[in-house]
Amino acid sequence: MDFSQRLQQISANSDALTQIGRGLEREALRITNQGDLSAQPHPAGLGSALTNKWITTDFAESLLEFITPVSQDIDHLLAQLSDIHQFTYSQMGDERLWPMSMPCFVGSEDDITLAQYGSSNTGRMKTLYREGLKRRYGSVMQVISGVHFNFSFPDSFWQQLFGDQSAQARQDSVSEAYFGLIRNYYRFGWLIPYLFGASPALCGSFLRDHGSASDFEKLGNGTYYLPNATALRLSDLGYTNNAQSSLKISFNGLDQYLDGLNQAIRTPSDNYANIGVKVDGEYRQLNSNVLQIENELYAPIRPKRVAKNGEKPSEALCRGGVEYIEVRSLDVNPFSPIGITEDQVRFLDMFLTWAVLSPSAKMDDAELACWRDNWNRVVLDGRNPELMLKIGCNGERLLAKEWGLRVFSELEDVAKAMDNAAGNDNYQQTYQRLKEWIIHPELTISAQLLAQIKQHEGIGAVGKKLASSYKDELKSREFAFYSKNEFEQEVQASVEKQQLIEQSDTVSFDAYLEDYFAYLK
Template sequence: MTSFSQRLEAFSANPEALKGIGRGVEREALRITPQGTLSSDAHPKALGSALTHQWITTDFAEQLLEFITPVTYSVPEMISQLQDIHRFTYRTLGEESLWPMSMPCYVANEDDITLAQYGSSNVGRMKTLYRQGLKHRYGSVMQIISGVHFNFSFPSSFWQQLFGDQTPYARQESVSEAYFGLIRNYYRFGWMIPYLFGASPALCGSFINKTESKLDFKEVGNGTCYLPYATSLRLSDLGYTNNAQSSLKIGFNGLEQYLQGVRAAIGTPSSDFAKIGVKDENGYRQLNSNVLQIENELYAPIRPKRVAKSGEKPSEALERGGVEYIEVRSLDVNPFSPVGIDDYQVYFLDLFITWCALSESAPMTDCELQCWRENWNKVVLEGRKPGLTLQIGCDGEQLTQAEWGQRVFADLAELAVVMDSAYGGDKYQSVCKELSSWFENPDKTLSAKLLKDVLDNESIGKVGLGIARDNQVLFADGDYQAFSKQQFEEESEASLKRQQDVEQGDGISFEQYLAEYFGDSVSL
């Protein structure tokens, strides 16, 4: 097996092979009132159609916006695009602003959360019905937790350097295998991401009241709950999770194993979800009563992806063309960045993901899968605890989090030199040097900084509303950089027309549409 150092040496001789990394960001954010409570307004028409807009859509709720950047090959350009999307949105929202954290603002009643609406087309109705199912299964408040998803792909030159000349089919197989090796290493070492960038150590007590949490929260002020060493409560059992999924054996040792696991999950009946019922006298309650309604319901900190064709399921796209990119899903919203993520984080993710791909990655057993789950859970609940130890594999060996982090950063420092050689400047080395110091000084982490602000103000609501107002002022000024106001206005208008075309193009009933979508995979 080729080692990391051998592969890095080869790239050192040809650093240009690292140029051309593709990136995109999906950032979620709740719309809030000037008082810091959930907006009661529908998705603003000036933002276009949530069904068909390229850059601005909704996630679970009408109040939960999702901003999507197109694929770009420059970090500054990607951040500029995200800033422009925020700029246009803020200038459209009037008095409303965006909640700057992952865990929700104050929610008085779950009925205040309105399911996202996508119009009268079959595809639009299915999207809303899927969310109806999530509401019945997990509760609405769980579904308005916000995150940042980071999409990443290597250029063809990277694969050429790794594998040399191959037939198209052999290249597709090699690339998919390499991406799954990356995914396995992400599971092994990705706990570093909530340690460094987790930003949900505290939350509003209104959230706790709607869960059955057994965590030993401390309280400050009027209803703010926190754990002293937590990094990312969003990634804990408090966050979006499906206990029924814990028994699923979805492996990551290759594309075939992964697809078999996902399809089994979609076809596995759930006695708990069957109690909800698929239909009642008022209509549908969920898409089906299986463990997963559709593939999107599968919780995972990282996913293999391929751009799907119209009407194609994610698994069908993967089976057709192999893995095209990966989606990192374990990033909290960064409250210290007006757009929820900053360039420091992106440069680190470049480094870390590339290291995961270049490092050895043996097949992962069920025992090891359980081991990484336990490590992640330790880090999200008590990641800044002095002397915290983590398991290395299933043989009982343990290392402190700081020691393990420094071992990985020793490799990242070498890779950073090659990345800077490819892209010019010293950004990667600078980021690597700074973040490695965070293992010795946990107070530098995002979770520590945010918790200090919350404790100083005795309120997460006060801190969040203050940041939201600052961002509102920030985006009220300044010129567009990557897009233009006209582009946004034209896209909003065009998206409304596209939705209308979709609705007029439906030629079958909703029942037939669902039957054709699921085929024989589920029982409706």
């Protein structure tokens, strides 16, 4: 069947398009009211970063991460994320959240404190993993922020698509469909940084450690930019790992993906071996393989399954197949107090539904490299009206605008189907607004942000102004989904959970690591 036939088949059951599961993870640096990186520990009023289900930290002690539960309602999803922000602000004193993906001014690597998770073996391992990242790639790269979008289709969707199947056949069909989505994401997902990229410029303190300034234009106060860039966060300057470029991880199916991933975590690296693992009694990294653990694989999209206690991500996938996908290409939206908007969520709903229903041929390494090149062109020069992208590996090219409009012509069908299922026109409104962004690059987030950066002579002034206004806005609003009491209960519960974990350790840290990595031997 082609895309239109599959969409028609799915549309016969409104639940298939109205019960989509979504979750958000938003990262944000804590900064002082002067705009500097916070040197303070994780706020005690937020509880344990190890065990709080809503509020944790990522790489650095100052890099907060907010996590929503899975929701089938977009209003609820955004209200949950807003409430998490609101409660966090109430516990941050004079600090605020940096509203962009690329970090604010960082004086040196030493200004960045690794995230701390307590004295348990689990907590120490999380910090040691970050020590390894620091020694491998530097700390500044690790304080780049993003928004991750977790997405799953309901059982009714798969029932409409595949009909009655045995449990194993359904699991295999769903995994295969999600990998088809992932391949189409690599082919067409450049639309995401084009539309929503929000890192066309960066602070000179970042460029100092991660590349030459010669290709950039400069504004006052040490801001560097590329005139048509959309998402420098996704470029070689951003959150990438060149050491992983030689890895051959296939997206042609679950078995091939797991084979490639398992090989990567077992592949020794001469460069990382030179760092040492345990030197003079102090650990420097978890191991010296190309990937310390599976999470170190940098990818714009990942197949996922909720892991059971003690289960590694790949073990969960092997056990139950793909349950959802994690979109990792979203910059923090600087024009939203919570880093993402309803239009962005609705676009991702449409795009991912289109990607799973559209034909998706298997992809070899050469084709994957071709699509990655398109992504790179868009992140560096995406708003150039003359930008040409490859539409195949035979050298044929097409204007990015023309190719984007071709995709949007089918996204309109998805928008209509989703609106028919929900009984409104919300998706069609989003579609119409964003179609204008394809035609007029100056409407994109990166263009709007760069205009403000130029107007205010640098990233710092814009970031501080937005951070201050968002703090005032979020602190003054009412809770919309949760209550203050619920957050306070989770804070207390998280502290108690961490204490229990610490008290239940029965082996040394050395023995814990030996047992954890026994599967590599």
